[in-house]
Amino acid sequence: MDIFEKIKAERPIVHSITNKVTMNDCANIILALKASAIMAMDASEVAEVTSVSKALCINIGTPDINSAEAMVNAGKKANELGIPVLLDPVGAGISQLRKDILKKLMNEVKISVIRGNYSEIKAVVEGTKATIDADLKDKINENNIEECVAFAKKASLITGAVVAITGETDIITDGQTAYCVHNGHEMMKYVTGAGCMTSAATSAFMAVSDDMLKAALYGVCSMGICGEIAMERMKPGCGNATYRNYIIDAAFNLTNEQFERMAKYETR
Amino acid sequence: MDIFEKIKAERPIVHSITNKVTMNDCANIILALKASAIMAMDASEVAEVTSVSKALCINIGTPDINSAEAMVNAGKKANELGIPVLLDPVGAGISQLRKDILKKLMNEVKISVIRGNYSEIKAVVEGTKATIDADLKDKINENNIEECVAFAKKASLITGAVVAITGETDIITDGQTAYCVHNGHEMMKYVTGAGCMTSAATSAFMAVSDDMLKAALYGVCSMGICGEIAMERMKPGCGNATYRNYIIDAAFNLTNEQFERMAKYETR
Amino acid sequence: MDIFEKIKAERPIVHSITNKVTMNDCANIILALKASAIMAMDASEVAEVTSVSKALCINIGTPDINSAEAMVNAGKKANELGIPVLLDPVGAGISQLRKDILKKLMNEVKISVIRGNYSEIKAVVEGTKATIDADLKDKINENNIEECVAFAKKASLITGAVVAITGETDIITDGQTAYCVHNGHEMMKYVTGAGCMTSAATSAFMAVSDDMLKAALYGVCSMGICGEIAMERMKPGCGNATYRNYIIDAAFNLTNEQFERMAKYETR
Numbered sequence: 007m008d009i010f011e012k013i014k015a016e017r018p019i020v021h022s023i024t025n026k027v028t029m030n031d032c033a034n035i036i037l038a039l040k041a042s043a044i045m046a047m048d049a050s051e052v053a054e055v056t057s058v059s060k061a062l063c064i065n066i067g068t069p070d071i072n073s074a075e076a077m078v079n080a081g082k083k084a085n086e087l088g089i090p091v092l093l094d095p096v097g098a099g100i101s102q103l104r105k106d107i108l109k110k111l112m113n114e115v116k117i118s119v120i121r122g123n124y125s126e127i128k129a130v131v132e133g134t135k136a137t138i139d140a141d142l143k144d145k146i147n148e149n150n151i152e153e154c155v156a157f158a159k160k161a162s163l164i165t166g167a168v169v170a171i172t173g174e175t176d177i178i179t180d181g182q183t184a185y186c187v188h189n190g191h192e193m194m195k196y197v198t199g200a201g202c203m204t205s206a207a208t209s210a211f212m213a214v215s216d217d218m219l220k221a222a223l224y225g226v227c228s229m230g231i232c233g234e235i236a237m238e239r240m241k242p243g244c245g246n247a248t249y250r251n252y253i254i255d256a257a258f259n260l261t262n263e264q265f266e267r268m269a270k271y272e273t274r
Numbered sequence: 275m276d277i278f279e280k281i282k283a284e285r286p287i288v289h290s291i292t293n294k295v296t297m298n299d300c301a302n303i304i305l306a307l308k309a310s311a312i313m314a315m316d317a318s319e320v321a322e323v324t325s326v327s328k329a330l331c332i333n334i335g336t337p338d339i340n341s342a343e344a345m346v347n348a349g350k351k352a353n354e355l356g357i358p359v360l361l362d363p364v365g366a367g368i369s370q371l372r373k374d375i376l377k378k379l380m381n382e383v384k385i386s387v388i389r390g391n392y393s394e395i396k397a398v399v400e401g402t403k404a405t406i407d408a409d410l411k412d413k414i415n416e417n418n419i420e421e422c423v424a425f426a427k428k429a430s431l432i433t434g435a436v437v438a439i440t441g442e443t444d445i446i447t448d449g450q451t452a453y454c455v456h457n458g459h460e461m462m463k464y465v466t467g468a469g470c471m472t473s474a475a476t477s478a479f480m481a482v483s484d485d486m487l488k489a490a491l492y493g494v495c496s497m498g499i500c501g502e503i504a505m506e507r508m509k510p511g512c513g514n515a516t517y518r519n520y521i522i523d524a525a526f527n528l529t530n531e532q533f534e535r536m537a538k539y540e541t542r
Numbered sequence: 543m544d545i546f547e548k549i550k551a552e553r554p555i556v557h558s559i560t561n562k563v564t565m566n567d568c569a570n571i572i573l574a575l576k577a578s579a580i581m582a583m584d585a586s587e588v589a590e591v592t593s594v595s596k597a598l599c600i601n602i603g604t605p606d607i608n609s610a611e612a613m614v615n616a617g618k619k620a621n622e623l624g625i626p627v628l629l630d631p632v633g634a635g636i637s638q639l640r641k642d643i644l645k646k647l648m649n650e651v652k653i654s655v656i657r658g659n660y661s662e663i664k665a666v667v668e669g670t671k672a673t674i675d676a677d678l679k680d681k682i683n684e685n686n687i688e689e690c691v692a693f694a695k696k697a698s699l700i701t702g703a704v705v706a707i708t709g710e711t712d713i714i715t716d717g718q719t720a721y722c723v724h725n726g727h728e729m730m731k732y733v734t735g736a737g738c739m740t741s742a743a744t745s746a747f748m749a750v751s752d753d754m755l756k757a758a759l760y761g762v763c764s765m766g767i768c769g770e771i772a773m774e775r776m777k778p779g780c781g782n783a784t785y786r787n788y789i790i791d792a793a794f795n796l797t798n799e800q801f802e803r804m805a806k807y808e809t810r
Contacts, residue, residue: 027565027581029295033466038514043466044365045295048338051369058368070584070608072338097580100594101587196794198569198579239511243775245794246574247787251515258464258513297563301734306782311734312633313563316606319637326636340606507779519783526732526781 008262014040018060018213025067028199032206038257041210052080061213067096074107081115090118090212094205099129108133118218121170146173155184168218180219188270189230196246204229227269232256276530282308286328286481293335296467300474306525309478320348328481335364342375349383358386358480362473367397376401386486389438414441436486448487456538457498464514472497495537500524544798550576554596554749561603564735568742574793577746588616597749603632610643617651626654626748630741635665644669654754657706682709704754716755724806725766727773732782740765767804768792
């Protein structure tokens with residue numbers, strides 16, 4: 007049974023403590039992949055909700071004190087029960103609140119996968135007090151790919167998590183193996199929550215997999231592929247709202263056969 | 275004037291204290307039916323907002339302490355003014371917080387209609403300290419329909435509310451009469467908030483009706499019919515995001531004539 | 543370079559402290575115009591987020607104590623840095639909480655543009671303790687346009703802000719010049735957040751302009767034009783959900799050439 011069929015067969019619950027802006031789209035992308043979505047956010051109940059889940063997705067896009075506490079509570083419960091945890095450090099470094107939340111999360115919760123853009127991943131690493139000498143541009147492309155891969159591997163070793171840096175090219179690494187993914191479409195940057203949805207989708211794969219590197223690869227590649235498929239359906243007059251719907255639609259119809267045919271990645 | 279025309283003529287305000295994941299869809303389904311939507315959530319203002327409304331929809335899908343207090347405040351004000359209250363006990367029983375909120379709501383607020391799946395309704399009844407000996411599966415279908423109807427009637431008598439249990443077959447009862455509804459499409463389970471939207475739509479019918487059983491029947495049937503109409507518009511490549519939009523679109527165009535032609539229900 | 547091209551070239555960050563119901567649509571309309579959207583809401587971090595932004599959009603549609611404090615904090619920071627602030631006084635006057643928030647905002651923050659319907663603008667002015675003798679209907683149309691323009695100009699002079707009153711006809715004024723806008727479509731009233739999106743779009747124009755009157759005119763006219771373009775794409779079976787997507791799509795494709803061809807406004 008391939009991983010897409012496995013999600014359909016098991017319908018795992020994915021608990022997301024997520025961004026208020028994009029939570030509806032995140033729930034629908036999880037459902038599109040045939041997993042179940044639950045989005046409890048209050049510190050007083052999240053541990054119980056995590057307990058019945060198969061993956062936990064933490065997104066700090068619209069943080070407050072209560073949700074920060076909720077993230078730690080849910081994360082600790084996930085660790086206790088061996089449930090994988092994804093961290094999406096949206097806007098990491100933009101405020102002291104986000105720095106504090108990330109520091110707390112990195113200190114108190116074992117994270118399985120971290121997915122963000124280059125500057126967000128950098129801010130996460132800095133929160134661990136480790137140092138990475140790097141001053142890369144946010145745009146990962148063919149010109150700086152070697153340097154970015156080296157950065158990603160170091161970030162993975164420091165954090166102990168699979169690191170997925172998304173950009174023009176995406177890099178996914180467990181510190182040893184690194185995949186460079188060339189799927190996606192630049193139209194995706196005009197959809198709010200394209201990154202959040204990538205994290206949500208990745209969580210769905212994590213919920214049925216023991217291999218976090220593979221789950222992250224499938225999550226990131228799948229979203230890129232959906233971005234490409236969605237683009238093919240666009241007609242004159244269509245814009246980013248229709249495109250958002252088409253991305254989720256594509257996830258709904260995505261099969262392993264399609265994935266294997268369209269996935270574009272190489273190992274570095 | 276039929277009930278659809280009545281909503282159009284009166285444009286009643288429906289106040290929803292609802293799920294943060296699905297609130298946009300809930301507002302749009304209320305507008306689709308030509309009622310007005312308002313979604314104040316803070317405990318300090320909800321009573322005033324309820325005062326200018328014709329129905330109150332309470333959904334506990336993303337609860338916290340403040341929203342729990344808000345639900346009680348709004349509910350009491352609604353009771354005081356004779357405004358009907360719908361309760362959607364999303365995820366009832368999954369956490370102590372939700373149990374506490376439900377217990378408080380059931381003790382302090384008179385609810386007109388409760389809409390949920392079987393296990394949610396069961397959790398609500400348990401919160402009243404009444405006991406129902408039932409261990410039905412969550413899937414209501416032709417094989418266990420008798421048992422489910424008996425359960426629903428008991429739940430209605432215990433809670434004093436019209437009870438709408440939604441599933442493959444839906445059951446709506448005031449403890450005496452029970453309607454079994456056969457509308458809907460299984461694709462609806464891949465749309466986040468399909469249940470929340472059913473509750474929101476039901477509230478719009480409650481806002482212009484004195485007959486809560488009929489309002490609940492119209493709400494549940496209408497959503498099922500919209501799910502069927504939406505399915506007819508689906509083309510290759512479409513998925514759950516497009517389907518969600520088509521459901522709301524169908525509600526926008528729904529007429530009483532269409533309702534009477536498509537509604538499939540029987541009395542038990 | 544026209545103002546649409548200017549947004550594309552600069553990709554300014556627009557910080558919105560907005561309505562939880564409509565925040566996803568607001569983010570997507572900002573992205574549709576090619577600006578960047580960020581939506582931090584917590585009082586403890588909003589000032590830092592405003593600091594990296596080019597415009598601040600404050601919408602009181604789903605207020606609570608924390609967000610009220612956040613609005614003031616962000617507004618003060620914006621004033622300090624010369625960043626323009628838009629206020630959307632959703633539901634102004636409906637509760638004491640909203641009155642208190644508006645009074646505080648009007649006293650402590652210098653607002654550049656206020657956009658709302660007639661009764662909302664009236665409630666804002668009353669919060670300043672100024673008095674306007676006016677008892678207009680909420681529907682601005684050809685019959686009461688003179689009176690409404692006089693009211694809008696007075697409201698602008700009292701608040702010191704550009705005032706945009708939206709209705710069947712929209713009025714935008716800095717107290718001296720008044721534009722009456724005749725774009726839009728009545729279908730827009732069935733889309734939740736059409737007003738919020740108008741405010742969000744206006745903020746994107748404010749982010750690249752020194753002329754707040756022009757920015758407000760472009761925001762209001764653009765949304766009306768998008769409503770008209772969206773209507774042309776509607777087919778049988780379409781409803782308010784599809785229409786919402788088409789409005790955002792239209793904003794994505796909107797050009798200055800299209801704007802100049804379709805904008806319908808006169809000076810009074």
